[in-house]
Amino acid sequence: MAAYSPRDFRALAFHQAARAFAEDADTPRDFLERCLETIAAQEPVVRAWVVLNQAGAREAADASTARWKAGRPLSPIDGMPIGIKDLLETRDMPTQMGCRAYRGNFPKRDNAAVSALREAGAIILGKTVTTELGGAHPGPTTNPFDQGRTPGGSSSGSAAAVAARMVPAAIGTQVGGSIIRPASYCGNFALKPTQGGINRGERQATSMSTSGVHAGSIEDMWQVAIEIAKRAGGDPGRPGLFGPSTPPEARRPAVIGVMETEGWAGLDAASKVAFEQVVDRLRAQGVTVLRRGDHPLLETFEASLTGVQAMTSAITGWENHWLFRNLVAQDPDGISARSKAVLTMASKMTPEDYRLRLLQREEIRARHAALAPVVDALIAPASPGPAPLWAGEVPGQPLVPRPTGDAVFNTPSSGIGAPAVTVPLTSVGGMPMGIQVMVQPHMDAQATAIARWMVETLDPVVA
Template identity: 30%
Template sequence: MTAFNRLGATDLARMIREGKTTPSAVMAAHLDRIAAREAVVGAFIHLDADRAMERARAADYKPATGPLHGVPFVIKDIIDTDDMPTSWGSEIFVDRWPTENASCVQSLLDAGAIPVGKTVTTEFAFFRPGKTANPWNLSHTPGGSSSGSAAAVADYMAPLAFGSQTAASLIRPAAYCGVCAFKPTTGAFDLSGVMTLAPSLDTLGVLARDPQDLVLAHALLTGTILPAPQDFSDILRCVSLMRGPHWQHGTIEMRDVCRRAMRALSESGAETGEAAHPPVFAELTEAHKIVMGYETARSRADVYHSHRAAISDQFAQLIEDGKRVTEARYQAALATRDRAIAMIDEMFADCDALLVPSAPGEAPEGLGATGDPLFSRMWSLLQLPCVALPLGVGPRGLPLGIQLIGRKGDDRKLLSIAGWVHAMLQSA
């Protein structure tokens, strides 16, 4: 039998419900993996193995009433928990112990899931990395800022993890670590208890190895009914490749992965094509930087003024640059965003999802930086739902992947398409 820590959350929950295993056996498999690998991967900033096992053993004797009964999950260290510290990736707040769980954490607890620990994030979910290494090659970055969450899922320490994205903090680490990630339509998931960076961009999300786990998490976090597979049987699966304004900034291998994915989907019966990007899309990356800097400078001004000597130069520079952005320049960036949003419906007129690169290429070597967020900035600014799917490896043996983009608000449809695309690519 496959080790329990190699299975996804949906499969583990089903096995527990059917009496084929127990929460404590599932937790033991994950804790054994953590014990064997955490010293080199460094996915956790706070780990309470005894508490996790205590909860799992208690779950052994409870009826499996929740859809994630007995299933482990991990939590990015910008998300509040009432029984573990939440330090926002900063030594300044290392002793910060919230009194309440974030809404998303409580939703999974109510579903029967068991938290294992808090995962490493970059400082204030920006660019200064923590200790985490890429499980595929420990000398390479796992990406950021959901570094520990992506590494924990990729290294079979947990089947499901919370992350977040303001620029590329879900999609990029998923791509670098070879796992799936879902960034919903901005505002779809409740951010109560989640650290704020740039309010119009901040989005809670999830990482997993199996797309069906993203579907389950979406249902739990939105309070909707988990769809049965047949509910989506009539969805037109038309996927268009969008090269975008930064296509040539991706490696040859990344561009080839996108082309191979399109060929495989076409051969599997999908309707495929290419979507042109409007000229305004070339302005979105810079607009994103302006919006992110402006909003961060105001939401985190307290940290800058009270702890300037204790924050990194990278984060201080973001605040200082953001303070120099005038209101007029900020509003102009939002107007650029809105002009692009007005053209989205036309882009989706003949397709259900856009296929684009998830990152420039393989994870860069070194742990001093987290890689380039170039291929996600525009989608974060446009507030569209995105799914990262792994596909193959590059010349260094590190993961590559694709990103699917959906229409705003069509999160369930995008997740259904992503599950189908993943299945087609795995069998191609």
């Protein structure tokens, strides 16, 4: 596998092909066949997919081809092949959630986002690998740039399928860092929207779960997200994703804040150098960059992030532990030892413990909101360096605590419910490492516009 460089890598971009569809120079069926050829070549190593519906995809591609030829596409993503993380229900493929207890689970109904994508003419090509129940227990997927490394989790297959140029976009979900971190490890663009910005459909059980988009281009990333939101809206009680019907134009920020988080002290030297070069490039473009010591509100916000990773884990563990407990009761071998450890931790909590964690979360949200007049956005590494090596568990040894990587730089946006975009601007040691752009809730279009300006203006960093 060739070393990754953000200067040279060219991801699959659907919006460019759609222009050719309109000019009758290409067709959705031909585009799909090229994707299937790539999958046939790459899948034996990458293992991004649980199941493919090739017959259904070809039928949908033929229908899309007819619409484009007639000049009546259903949307700008009509004919786009898309992967769906195997936590979300699909009427034509099983939903097995990377979990033995759900083997053969086939509810034969569509998640709200999947239904919206079909209405927009997108081609639901297959289900992508997820970690077990969207947690920390890994699936079989490998990193497309080094099969000895993780692609990240829990949206492992979605991130890898886009990075391997199998599809231009895929749907992922995030509770802690499951969209932003895999995108960083795989060199993708990704949007983790404002909490509830994209309707989760049946997946409403946890308060920080968010559906989002991996893509090879920022244009496709936004277009997929907004086409879903235009049809399915947001979660119950939420206003949904705000923004234009086409990708936001690039916007130069005036002031950027650096968000160090708990992860800064543990970030390796090469990754720090790469990140600081991005900061230098921002300053060279006339952007004011504030560090935590430059403004008291930024320092106060950083101080509130102490313990945020433990907080998000505790909240989600408490919210999930009835599901896990029922699965163990029904099938004692149905979930992994790693998930059982989460159950053990959550079972020791009380309702009062949960309330205290919620109060901590509200304090962080308030301190982040206070930054609104100070900075246009916060930036941070999207992961603690490039993807770590992963060769599986060692028999007789304790479980590896974070086999799909550490979410330390991602849990702030998850806890706050703020939108974040991964920008593939850097590489470290021949592997991707993304930069994260985080803004205030409901400002998803602003995050996308700033991320677009960064990728269009700043020279990529190769460290």
